[in-house]
Amino acid sequence: MSFNTYGHLFRVTTWGESHGPALGATVDGCPPGVPLDAAAIQVWLDRRKPGTSRYTTQRREADEVEILSGLYEGQTTGTPIQLMIRNTDQRSKDYSQIEDKFRPGHADITYWQKYGIRDPRGGGRSSARETAARVAAGGVARAALGVLAPEMTITGYMIQMGDRRIDRDRFDMDQIDRNPFWVPDAEAAGEWGAYLDGLRKDGQSVGAMIELRITGAMPGLGAPVYAKLDTDLAAAMMSINAVKGVEIGEGMNAAALTGTDNADEITMGPDGPVYGSNHAGGILGGIATGQDIVLRFAVKPTSSILKPRRTITRGGQETEIVTTGRHDPCVGIRAVPVAEAMAAAVMLDHVLLHRAQVGPTPRGRIGQP
Amino acid sequence: MSFNTYGHLFRVTTWGESHGPALGATVDGCPPGVPLDAAAIQVWLDRRKPGTSRYTTQRREADEVEILSGLYEGQTTGTPIQLMIRNTDQRSKDYSQIEDKFRPGHADITYWQKYGIRDPRGGGRSSARETAARVAAGGVARAALGVLAPEMTITGYMIQMGDRRIDRDRFDMDQIDRNPFWVPDAEAAGEWGAYLDGLRKDGQSVGAMIELRITGAMPGLGAPVYAKLDTDLAAAMMSINAVKGVEIGEGMNAAALTGTDNADEITMGPDGPVYGSNHAGGILGGIATGQDIVLRFAVKPTSSILKPRRTITRGGQETEIVTTGRHDPCVGIRAVPVAEAMAAAVMLDHVLLHRAQVGPTPRGRIGQP
Amino acid sequence: MSFNTYGHLFRVTTWGESHGPALGATVDGCPPGVPLDAAAIQVWLDRRKPGTSRYTTQRREADEVEILSGLYEGQTTGTPIQLMIRNTDQRSKDYSQIEDKFRPGHADITYWQKYGIRDPRGGGRSSARETAARVAAGGVARAALGVLAPEMTITGYMIQMGDRRIDRDRFDMDQIDRNPFWVPDAEAAGEWGAYLDGLRKDGQSVGAMIELRITGAMPGLGAPVYAKLDTDLAAAMMSINAVKGVEIGEGMNAAALTGTDNADEITMGPDGPVYGSNHAGGILGGIATGQDIVLRFAVKPTSSILKPRRTITRGGQETEIVTTGRHDPCVGIRAVPVAEAMAAAVMLDHVLLHRAQVGPTPRGRIGQP
């Protein structure tokens, strides 16, 4: 990862500000011959798009992606793919007051201190709007994975919103797409709507916990010791706006366990090793075991709230601020498709890395003569 | 981060296996004119060294670092610094059985699957012994920070071991160096000794939670959006063996908060902005606020335990394994100096990145005309 | 350099094909606070623009750059700068025959073999049109150098076209902008016009040699041993379409010299070291001496000519091809602004690298107590 680029071989550079003419992603390193068009990417952008339910910002963005390069007759050519999304609903008047006042919890003050200049309109580069570019790039990664690792699935869902958690006994993956919160628990989804309505009317916001599950990752995918698959996934999640923690498998709870509790015993199944449990979250030593990869991350509550908060101006005066404008009461909701996109990019990147160093398949065999 | 290298400008490549002739770190990008000698690095290695208390592995390694390049007359020259540590106590007989059997919770099976070849002696490259090289490189980073950011401090300490947690009311930084667990709580330290003795005698192991506190980080240090300071710190921690989760500021708990709870209000002090709280953990939008940077990470219990566990052989036979040999009942203890070292490297790297793009100081001023 | 990106800290990723909707450059790592607008970049693009004289391709491209991100109120903000140039005159009918036939001397056949798919319209990604994006990015680099190294100048000019060479006795930098060939020799310029007219009418093309002179590079700029300033400049030149060789100082002629001939003796002047000659071309050990940096590179003749040439089709049939369409009889002409742009990016990159590792100025002093 460098300033605005991530990935080793599948390299994505995002660009653009919240209220500039456009934003996008420059995607380099995609394999050739991958079927792709704007519609295939738009599917993912539409999942993230603001204004689709009353639980996300009412800013109305078409979020239509244009592919400016890298395709020929419906396939990738192996050259850079430029994905551009025009900003259409910028309403910069909403943001005039924040040119001078720093919004608590936002990057206004740190960008100012670092650079001595910042685009204050909508948070500029630090706006969550940057994540649209991530989702677009993730669409390219998904398409390439469809060719190179078709058995892989990547699914994000919310497991906690504020003090509400899902009930694991009601866990149902089929529910995820049926509610505006991506919650795999129908009952929770119903209750959380009312909860969030109350918070929104109150000008309040709330945090969230997202879980990400990746199935079908080939054993051997990943790499020691600084390009670990879990390191790369964790970094990808931590780079998303408002994320404050990330964990894999047992995660933070691993601190409380004994070695006996935590051991994932191994037996032999008809298709290879079978694990009795998955405390590891599908990764050992930075390399996939072939089990499901399970990780979770926490998103802080939206910092833009209608409650007055103390702050200072650029000139050093103390003042108060109420962040009006259109904001998500729970940014965690839109973090779900963003996290999926980031995970897709990381997984594709590791498919390419493995192919480079080792070849298309795991090199070690178990149980064959 | 590439396979065995981390850092943007201060680049560290570690090399070596647990039972090879030596291991080390190749450090590139260090500023010239930094006072440095082997003794200055040895200080940090001695904190991590195995065999110093009965709570860590009884493997006795001198862990003496030799500096093979990059110095002249006691100062760095700006050229690569090669840090080599000879392995002196290898006892490879202890590890003969694991050539064929995969130890649950270890990377034995995934390295085998990925590469089709692995050095089984002591876990080879996936051994925690690799972290000695990290600590040595961290010593170089500490020395350079001593010149470029002398006001910065980096301190790690244990806050949880198994189900024991410190009492924050007894928190005392001065205690950290006075007990073998790096615990800032004298009473806990006493109790945990007995707890760990019990576990060790039982052939058991236990997880741990480490907190890292960095003071004196200049406002403006860090970078959006994929080289975020918190992203780089999180990746650095996740790359350490056995780490399963990392969080900053409120961390995973941020999911449960409301926006009102989470806002760090800002007022104006004599020297600049003053924050009423530090839910953010000292970083906003990937850039330091100037507050303390606070992060935590969880280390899983040592996978090598004296309890028999089910596993398979390379040939696919089901079997049991008891990992004899010399192991830490709580690898979290030695993770403390390792985490400090990784943090030092990340902080120096960002000092250099900031200097490159912006200059030696923050560019934006608050409160001056 | 990775696939479509160059630079260590000032990183430029170009994207786009000759006949796609647009092409451009994603520029990351630019310092904040640099005055910049589209007009400042357009100046450089206009120098490269096709169709401005009868000696370059008659394709008429407006080559108008749009800046889509990274600016606020006329200054760079330190975030990515997206430079987009729309393709307006694509005439893809001109290129229909080359979908199937490989043009000798072009990358048609190698792109096909590598990727199994290619955009044949105008050469797709391998078209010299890609260099417009380089020139735009170079405009950003020039602007940043204007702030960080205002004393630096970067000037390219043609010294040979086919078998014609300039007369060094008539060398006059002021002539460069006064003729369509960027030749620092008024007499040569006149004669070369007639020469090139003849070649053009004959459907022929010709090679060229360009010299690049960089003045005002601070002693100490550059870096050993693989990021050498001359290595990076050479790579930048070699990456330009049709460049077949690059040399610095005495260059290829150095093979013929003795040590006595080649030594640049040093004396002491009022402002520091003074060199009696510049066989080294301004760089020793990859680091600038402070003398002029002088390099040269050769551009092969345009491969698209009106002479029939033997080739094969994708299906393996032997055939002939005559490349009609609008082409430069000497692509070396337009290589001059491209080389200047690449050099500007490299020089800025090294200014940032030096600032990161050492600070804003050289660290060693000569002659001061």
Next chain:
Amino acid sequence: MSFNTYGHLFRVTTWGESHGPALGATVDGCPPGVPLDAAAIQVWLDRRKPGTSRYTTQRREADEVEILSGLYEGQTTGTPIQLMIRNTDQRSKDYSQIEDKFRPGHADITYWQKYGIRDPRGGGRSSARETAARVAAGGVARAALGVLAPEMTITGYMIQMGDRRIDRDRFDMDQIDRNPFWVPDAEAAGEWGAYLDGLRKDGQSVGAMIELRITGAMPGLGAPVYAKLDTDLAAAMMSINAVKGVEIGEGMNAAALTGTDNADEITMGPDGPVYGSNHAGGILGGIATGQDIVLRFAVKPTSSILKPRRTITRGGQETEIVTTGRHDPCVGIRAVPVAEAMAAAVMLDHVLLHRAQVGPTPRGRIGQP
């Protein structure tokens, strides 16, 4: 390439100074399962070793490589390979005078100016001794190519020394290993010995031109547009000490040609495309055609000569210097194995890059249905 590292996926970091305890190369990204031992690398080091004939420096270095990591039972494991070479004959007394005086043509003055500190003993990091590490790393690359591209050959040879050139009519690859100059012309070899003896006795030195020929490179190897195969090869050569120019195919001579002269016509042979000539030097658009890759580079005369030369001291005093000590009268001789090693690393790197993005073979077919 960063400061002391080269390669995209096969990454080599060299370290060490001329008169430190050791120097070496940290090699990351090597595929697993490659047969390798110290002897396989020593073969290449012995070709470069000083003191093997009277035409190279009389410094006697054993140049014995130790492999400290990355192997198990005679094969690479995919983890970093540390190659260390002890310096055994350092004689630092020879170099005492140059601590204060800058040797013309050497990097003494620029290292000093950049860093404000330098190891003057034997030139420190800027010594040609660093190339021993390159040759060792090249040995690893050769071994991996032996598995992944066994049909590839990489051969360097000298074609010019001072004003002597080989006669292409006498060109005989079998002669290369039969004379101390790696000259493919038996008659030239005889004559050049006398020529060089004369120069050496006179305390003089001389430049050289080396040609490198790579056969068996698969069509499709390489990558646009900044990781071009010729760009990477050129950068690799330019990074070698004393190299002042590099060219591919027609090289600098391309400036003088017409398009008709330069076209490499294509016909169809039984195994695929056949080219009527190779003006391109085997690479089009940065991607291999499958023809021989042919490049040349010029090495300047050794700067250390026994003729007094004017220079200055660190304190700014004017003085003279005669560089006594043991030096090669023609450093070009030892540049031959170094260039081969660098080329091997670049070619392997591109084999891995191609495998990552495209797969093990070219993707496009010509002539098949």
